[in-house]
Amino acid sequence: MALVKRFTQFVNPQGDGSNAQGPEVAPSLGTPKIETRGMNFFYGTKQALYDINLQIQSRAVTALIGPSGCGKSTYLRSLNRMNDIIEGTRVTGEVLLDGMDIYSRDVDVVSLRKRVGMVFQKSTPFPKSIFDNIAFGPRIAGQTNKSELQGIVERSLKQAALWNEVKDRLKESAMALSGGQQQRLCIARALATNPEVILMDEPASALDPASTARIEDLIFELKQNYTIVIVTHNMQQAARISEMTAFFCVGRLVEIGQTKQLFTNPTQKETEDYITGRFG
Amino acid sequence: MKLGDDNYERRLIWRHRIGQCFEWLCRLATMGALAMLVVLMGSIFSSALSPGRGSGLAPVSLTDTGKNLDTQGDLTYTVSKIIGGDFYFTSDPEEKIKSFSGTDVRGGKVVFNHNGKRAAPVFDLSVSDLSGGKEPIGKFKEVGPGRIPSECPVPHVHPPKPAKPWGWLTWNFLTNGNSDDPLQAGIMAGFWGSVWLIGLTSLMVVPIGVGAALYLEEYAKPTMLTKFIQLNIANLAGVPSIVYGILGFTVFSRMFGAFDKQVTVISMKFLQFLGAKPIDITLPLGPVVLSGACTLALLSLPVVIITSQEALRSIPASLRHAAYALGATKWQTIWHQVLPASLPGILTGVILSLSRAIGEAAPIAVIGVAAHLSFAPGRITGISDLIQNPDKLIRAPFDRFTALPTLVYSWVNEAAPNFEHVAAAGIIVLLATLLMMNGTAILIRQRFQQWNRW
Ligand SMILES: Nc1ncnc2c1ncn2[C@@H]1O[C@H](COP(=O)(O)OP(=O)(O)OP(=O)(O)O)[C@@H](O)[C@H]1O
Numbered sequence: 001m002a003l004v005k006r007f008t009q010f011v012n013p014q015g016d017g018s019n020a021q022g023p024e025v026a027p028s029l030g031t032p033k034i035e036t037r038g039m040n041f042f043y044g045t046k047q048a049l050y051d052i053n054l055q056i057q058s059r060a061v062t063a064l065i066g067p068s069g070c071g072k073s074t075y076l077r078s079l080n081r082m083n084d085i086i087e088g089t090r091v092t093g094e095v096l097l098d099g100m101d102i103y104s105r106d107v108d109v110v111s112l113r114k115r116v117g118m119v120f121q122k123s124t125p126f127p128k129s130i131f132d133n134i135a136f137g138p139r140i141a142g143q144t145n146k147s148e149l150q151g152i153v154e155r156s157l158k159q160a161a162l163w164n165e166v167k168d169r170l171k172e173s174a175m176a177l178s179g180g181q182q183q184r185l186c187i188a189r190a191l192a193t194n195p196e197v198i199l200m201d202e203p204a205s206a207l208d209p210a211s212t213a214r215i216e217d218l219i220f221e222l223k224q225n226y227t228i229v230i231v232t233h234n235m236q237q238a239a240r241i242s243e244m245t246a247f248f249c250v251g252r253l254v255e256i257g258q259t260k261q262l263f264t265n266p267t268q269k270e271t272e273d274y275i276t277g278r279f280g
Numbered sequence: 281m282k283l284g285d286d287n288y289e290r291r292l293i294w295r296h297r298i299g300q301c302f303e304w305l306c307r308l309a310t311m312g313a314l315a316m317l318v319v320l321m322g323s324i325f326s327s328a329l330s331p332g333r334g335s336g337l338a339p340v341s342l343t344d345t346g347k348n349l350d351t352q353g354d355l356t357y358t359v360s361k362i363i364g365g366d367f368y369f370t371s372d373p374e375e376k377i378k379s380f381s382g383t384d385v386r387g388g389k390v391v392f393n394h395n396g397k398r399a400a401p402v403f404d405l406s407v408s409d410l411s412g413g414k415e416p417i418g419k420f421k422e423v424g425p426g427r428i429p430s431e432c433p434v435p436h437v438h439p440p441k442p443a444k445p446w447g448w449l450t451w452n453f454l455t456n457g458n459s460d461d462p463l464q465a466g467i468m469a470g471f472w473g474s475v476w477l478i479g480l481t482s483l484m485v486v487p488i489g490v491g492a493a494l495y496l497e498e499y500a501k502p503t504m505l506t507k508f509i510q511l512n513i514a515n516l517a518g519v520p521s522i523v524y525g526i527l528g529f530t531v532f533s534r535m536f537g538a539f540d541k542q543v544t545v546i547s548m549k550f551l552q553f554l555g556a557k558p559i560d561i562t563l564p565l566g567p568v569v570l571s572g573a574c575t576l577a578l579l580s581l582p583v584v585i586i587t588s589q590e591a592l593r594s595i596p597a598s599l600r601h602a603a604y605a606l607g608a609t610k611w612q613t614i615w616h617q618v619l620p621a622s623l624p625g626i627l628t629g630v631i632l633s634l635s636r637a638i639g640e641a642a643p644i645a646v647i648g649v650a651a652h653l654s655f656a657p658g659r660i661t662g663i664s665d666l667i668q669n670p671d672k673l674i675r676a677p678f679d680r681f682t683a684l685p686t687l688v689y690s691w692v693n694e695a696a697p698n699f700e701h702v703a704a705a706g707i708i709v710l711l712a713t714l715l716m717m718n719g720t721a722i723l724i725r726q727r728f729q730q731w732n733r734w
């Protein structure tokens with residue numbers, strides 16, 4: 001397994017992060033939470049991402065769009081090093097979280113993932129009770145106090161707009177929830193570790209319009225406090241919920257800009273073709 | 281071919297029929313399997329619950345043919361080739377007799393001493409009248425149940441009382457040690473021997489097997505060496521149990537002959553504060569519970585490893601990824617998510633292999649376990665005994681023992697009558713023990729399974 005074990009603690013560079021790097025940050029957009037510089041990504045010998053330069057703003061929603069197989073998920077996973085689990089992957093270039101390279105040698109992957117949470121396309125509740133699902137993150141982080149845990153579970157479920165539906169059945173199996181509820185449970189689970197960034201890979205792609213709307217509302221709520229990166233195939237969704245949109249095509253970042261501007265007035269021909277549905 | 285034409289419809293009909301045929305075939309196969317099970321269990325239960333053949337003195341009477349024989353007075357019967365016992369005069373129970381008269385029989389002077397080998401005796405008979413020297417008036421071969429001649433009255437032996445009118449699965453059977461007498465033979469020593477054996481075996485097999493599976497599945501890199509080990513484990517699962525028996529005999533029971541029983545004695549004195557005598561362990565272990573358990577552990581280990589690996593492999597990668605994404609380390613992911621989720625599968629493998637192990641007679645016999653033993657391992661006689669002498673719990677693994685399949689096997693081989701019923705009762709106890717042990721595991725499995733609905 002490529003999961004690198006590093007026992008040095010990930011230093012939270014909250015204090016020195018702002019002045020360390022970033023001369024090219026546009027002042028209007030503020031300091032980026034995450035920044036990738038000249039990033040290339042390889043699955044073995046196959047290159048999946050080419051020279052990605054991208055800034056993700058703090059407390060905002062950044063949408064990643066693009067045709068299937070263009071590397072959106074790969075990019076998203078590289079932001080919390082979930083790709084390390086896949087055998088034979090390799091990254092070059094820099095991925096900075098608060099100005100700190102997350103691929104540098106002294107970064108602890110485990111604490112990185114506590115800061116950068118992830119919600120997958122397919123909801124993956126653990127085969128345990130609803131309570132245990134949410135409490136898993138805090139528990140492995142060392143939280144054992146029962147009342148603390150209860151507080152965390154309640155707060156996370158409320159944040160994920162699931163509390164009212166499940167508050168009477170916290171001890172029941174999470175597998176018995178509906179698809180939409182499961183997805184919100186996964187979001188709540190990601191929130192329970194109190195991350196700074198939440199990565200979402202097509203979180204609403206398997207859901208009905210009502211559940212999708214709830215998740216979109218949820219994202220809207222969450223961006224007050226969290227930095228959110230979301231992959232979506234739904235243009236309207238991207239337009240509705242995101243401040244920034246990045247368009248990927250065959251492993252390259254074609255265009256990034258304010259969502260409104262990118263959808264109404266794209267600078268690249270490819271982007272225009274894609275968002276107007278004339279792609280391919 | 282157009283949609284809706286004749287040909288198409290005929291095809292549809294045939295497709296439907298073939299489907300139905302297949303369903304019926306499957307149904308038939310299930311019925312067949314069920315029928316076999318019913319026949320098997322039925323024969324075992326009927327044998328165990330049958331009263332068995334009695335032995336001892338049985339009264340003899342003459343059959344009533346309804347004919348009025350034109351004979352000169354009394355008839356004389358001469359019997360030969362008797363199977364199942366001998367005729368005696370009531371007055372002299374020492375002397376076998378071959379010949380007696382009808383009057384003797386009518387007068388109740390003749391008895392048959394039944395040895396229980398057959399349900400009723402079978403004998404060759406020649407009948408003559410009183411004049412004696414003349415030709416016999418009748419010669420009959422193999423007179424017995426179902427072959428009673430109708431020409432003249434013949435002696436008829438009434439069957440003795442059945443040995444165990446309520447079957448063989450009695451309280452006595454459960455609490456007695458083994459014995460040469462089928463009426464006294466019991467299964468207590470074998471039952472506790474098997475319980476100890478399986479307990480120790482599972483204590484060894486579960487951690488080692490699951491640990492090995494975890495290592496091979498989660499940690500080991502797929503090198504040539506890992507593949508080689510993997511292949512070997514798969515092959516070991518198919519090795520006949522007698523081979524493990526020989527291995528167990530050499531390694532655990534005899535210890536390569538490296539020790540001398542008189543010389544090498546390990547004395548455990550740490551229990552002396554309890555007032556117990558030191559526990560002496562002589563070093564070729566011999567056929568004790570521990571060597572049996574080690575042998576069975578080796579026997580069931582490959583299956584446990586393989587099924588546990590299979591169970592671990594069946595956990596979707598998404599579960600691991602979800603745990604990693606929450607900041608779990610590899611160890612936390614395995615311990616908190618992967619292991620609990622795969623526990624039902626792992627337990628299934630453990631149940632299967634331990635069930636096989638508990639029923640194995642061959643390897644246990646090879647390491648030198650005797651059937652004729654009438655004490656439980658450690659000579660524990662009951663709970664009160666155990667409370668008084670807790671050191672017996674430590675003595676037990678180093679004590680000689682006998683196991684359920686060994687007992688059943690010895691009873692099946694026993695020549696004396698009625699032992700087949702004892703064996704059937706033993707098989708039922710073996711099956712019940714198996715069910716009890718599996719039931720516990722199945723309960724645990726269900727507790728975990730209720731969460732797993734992928
Ligand atoms: N585990 C892997 N091993 C090798 N190649 C992979 C692996 N995962 C993805 N790829 C390849 O990398 C490229 C990008 O895949 P990725 O999953 O990032 O696409 P995506 O943009 O998320 O597509 P979709 O919109 O369909 O989810 C694809 O060509 C894919 O075949």
Ligand SMILES: [Mg+2]
Pocket residue numbers: 072073074201
């Ligand atoms: Mg994807």
